[in-house]
Amino acid sequence: MRIDLHTHSTASDGTDTPAQLVRHAAEAGLDVVALTDHDTVGGHAEAAAALPEGLTLVTGAELSCRLDGVSLHLLAYLFDPEEPELARERELVRDDRVPRAQAMVGKLRDLGVPVTWERVAEIAGDGSVGRPHVATALVELGVVDSVSDAFTPDWLADGGRAYVGKHELDPFDAIRLVKAAGGVTVFAHPLAVERGTCVPEHAIAELAAAGLDGVEADHMDHDTATRERLHGLAADLGLLATGSSDYHGERKTCRLGEYTTDPEVYAEIVRRATGAFPVPGTGGRV
Numbered sequence: 185m186r187i188d189l190h191t192h193s194t195a196s197d198g199t200d201t202p203a204q205l206v207r208h209a210a211e212a213g214l215d216v217v218a219l220t221d222h223d224t225v226g227g228h229a230e231a232a233a234a235l236p237e238g239l240t241l242v243t244g245a246e247l248s249c250r251l252d253g254v255s256l257h258l259l260a261y262l263f264d265p266e267e268p269e270l271a272r273e274r275e276l277v278r279d280d281r282v283p284r285a286q287a288m289v290g291k292l293r294d295l296g297v298p299v300t301w302e303r304v305a306e307i308a309g310d311g312s313v314g315r316p317h318v319a320t321a322l323v324e325l326g327v328v329d330s331v332s333d334a335f336t337p338d339w340l341a342d343g344g345r346a347y348v349g350k351h352e353l354d355p356f357d358a359i360r361l362v363k364a365a366g367g368v369t370v371f372a373h374p375l376a377v378e379r380g381t382c383v384p385e386h387a388i389a390e391l392a393a394a395g396l397d398g399v400e401a402d403h404m405d406h407d408t409a410t411r412e413r414l415h416g417l418a419a420d421l422g423l424l425a426t427g428s429s430d431y432h433g434e435r436k437t438c439r440l441g442e443y444t445t446d447p448e449v450y451a452e453i454v455r456r457a458t459g460a461f462p463v464p465g466t467g468g469r470v
Contacts, residue, residue: 185215185216185447186213186215186444187446187450188218188429188441189217189218189242189244189370189400189426189450189453190218190259190400190403190428190430191205191209191431191440192219192220192222193311194310195219195224195226195310195311196223196224196312197308197314197316197317198433199433199434202228203233205227205231205431206236206239206465209239210238210465212439212441213441214239215240216241217239217440218259218261218428219231219244220245220246220259220260220261221246221311223245223246223248223274223278223281223312224278224312225243232463235464237465239465240462240463240464242262243261243265243460244259244262245259245263246260247260247274247358247362248277249354249358250354251355251387252383254342254381255380256355256371256374256382256383257373258353258358258371258396259369259370259400259426260358261367261457262366262367262368262454262461263365263368263457264366264367264460267361267364267366267459269361270361273353273358277350277352277353281313281314281350284349285313285317288346288348291346291348297322297325298325299318300321307320315340318340319339322334322340332436335379341379342380342381359395360394366458366460367459368456368457369395369396370396370397370424370453371396371400372403372430373405373406374388374414375410376405376406377410378405379405388417396423397453397456398424398425398426398449399417399418399425400427401418402425402443403428403430404438404443425446425449426449426453427444427445428444429441429442
């Protein structure tokens with residue numbers, strides 16, 4: 185089985201619609217794909233309706249968190265999307281995204297960049313607006329060569345010249361809320377140092393003690409030594425170790441299935457979840 189547990193659609197900052205994403209996942213030879221848009225479950229229904237036969241959909245979300253001033257993301261899988269407390273927190277994060285993006289546009293204009301909020305909103309479309317949409321506008325203007333190049337201290341990285349904070353969950357609260365909603369939590373790209381400051385390993389141990397289920401070890405932003413370190417850390421802490429592409433369509437260079445999750449690890453995630461079940465594809469065709 186080929187299992188990719190971290191992808192994004194136009195419901196947040198990907199460029200594939202949810203329907204396109206599941207079709208592309210099937211074309212890439214995946215057996216299981218998780219749709220984990222940022223702080224939203226808005227793409228799940230469309231993805232499920234378009235799911236090709238032979239492909240299983242894992243519903244999820246990537247939750248925005250912050251610990252001791254450091255931004256981090258938790259992948260939440262197979263939780264009950266109607267659970268009110270977790271739904272309310274996701275809404276608070278989403279509601280803060282528009283004024284945050286507008287404030288970043290204002291900072292960029294103060295820096296002499298002729299970016300407009302109207303263009304950023306157009307790029308985001310119906311998705312949950314975020315830094316990648318602002319970064320795309322910077323690429324269009326020729327300010328940077330790629331979306332990744334915008335995530336530097338000069339521009340949009342945490343603490344960068346045009347960075348603006350947003351409402352984010354405490355990860356300990358996030359773990360509690362996801363567990364209460366019957367879900368499973370995995371720390372996304374925990375040692376992706378090129379993205380900025382990462383939480384120390386002792387914090388990962390504290391999160392594990394609080395109920396964190398796993399770490400995303402195999403990821404494009406982890407080099408070989410980092411992947412090995414995370415697999416060892418997961419074993420030491422009794423955590424699951426997953427692998428994923430973090431696919432964003434054309435917005436990033438990663439490919440669906442570039443990194444995958446061991447079937448036994450996937451089976452354990454499904455076993456632990458009580459809030460929702462994987463959706464088997466029975467309808468569409470590749």
